Amino acid sequence: MQITLLIATVINFFLQRNVTSKSNTNVWRAAAWYTVAYVVLTFGAAALQALYKTPIYELLMITWRMGATGEAVADVVTMLINALISCAVFFPIFKIIFRREVVVVDSHRAIASELSGLQKRWPRSGWQYCIDKDERT
Template sequence: MPVFKSIFAQTSLVTTNFQALPIGSHVGERTYYIFDYAAGALSSGGGGGLAYFLSIQITIAIAQIINFFAQRNITFKSTSNVWRAAFWYVIAYIIITLGAAATQVFYKDPIYNLLINTWEMGAFGETTADVITMSINSTISFWVFFPIFKLIFKHESVKQRTN
């Protein structure tokens, strides 16, 4: 993710606001979004804009493509139809991504604020916050995805596949 983030940081995407799917607000306070990437660099109090959103989503997409084949072929040794499994995997990926993004309302801002502003760690704090938030997101995804994998990646006998 830091590689994509540094590439996109050199574009105007950092100053492009990306806030989608509002999920509520407190009276007199700001609206909370599932995808909340306000314009501006994280180090200056912004949300990273569209650049940060794309950095995260491209990183996760690459990881999920690799993960699909690793889980299907190595972990579960699935013999089910690859296209059916891929379809359900994408559906699960979209639902889990939305759910994991919604939970960021609780931890993303406090982590970045602590590491960048309170502890005044600057760029190192930002990178550390990136790693922490991605780790939390990965953990949520793992605990939700793994039971779903058991349904998606079935081991069918030869007799079942020929019917």
């Protein structure tokens, strides 16, 4: 169980860093902060479960007399609460860990490069097309 969780966490790290955030920061520093955040969140979520898990199970199984169905519903409710806590905490932390650093380049060179790329993709821009069309009529 723990090995599969570790593999899923490593895959999630790279997906969050490269795909979701498109981060260009130091991968080792991000991995260290991700590990710290993951450990703190795991223990924090487990500690919070001690506050809400028992009352939910007692409400559904005993107070509402749902028995085994109440246990299954309580499992789903506690799982959803745990997922919500994880998302609410991890999202702002990921914004800090997986930020994009601005790379300053020569603006004239960057603009020229972008324009040449556009020229290759669309040899005739919309304005040129309109001007050429007007000249023909």
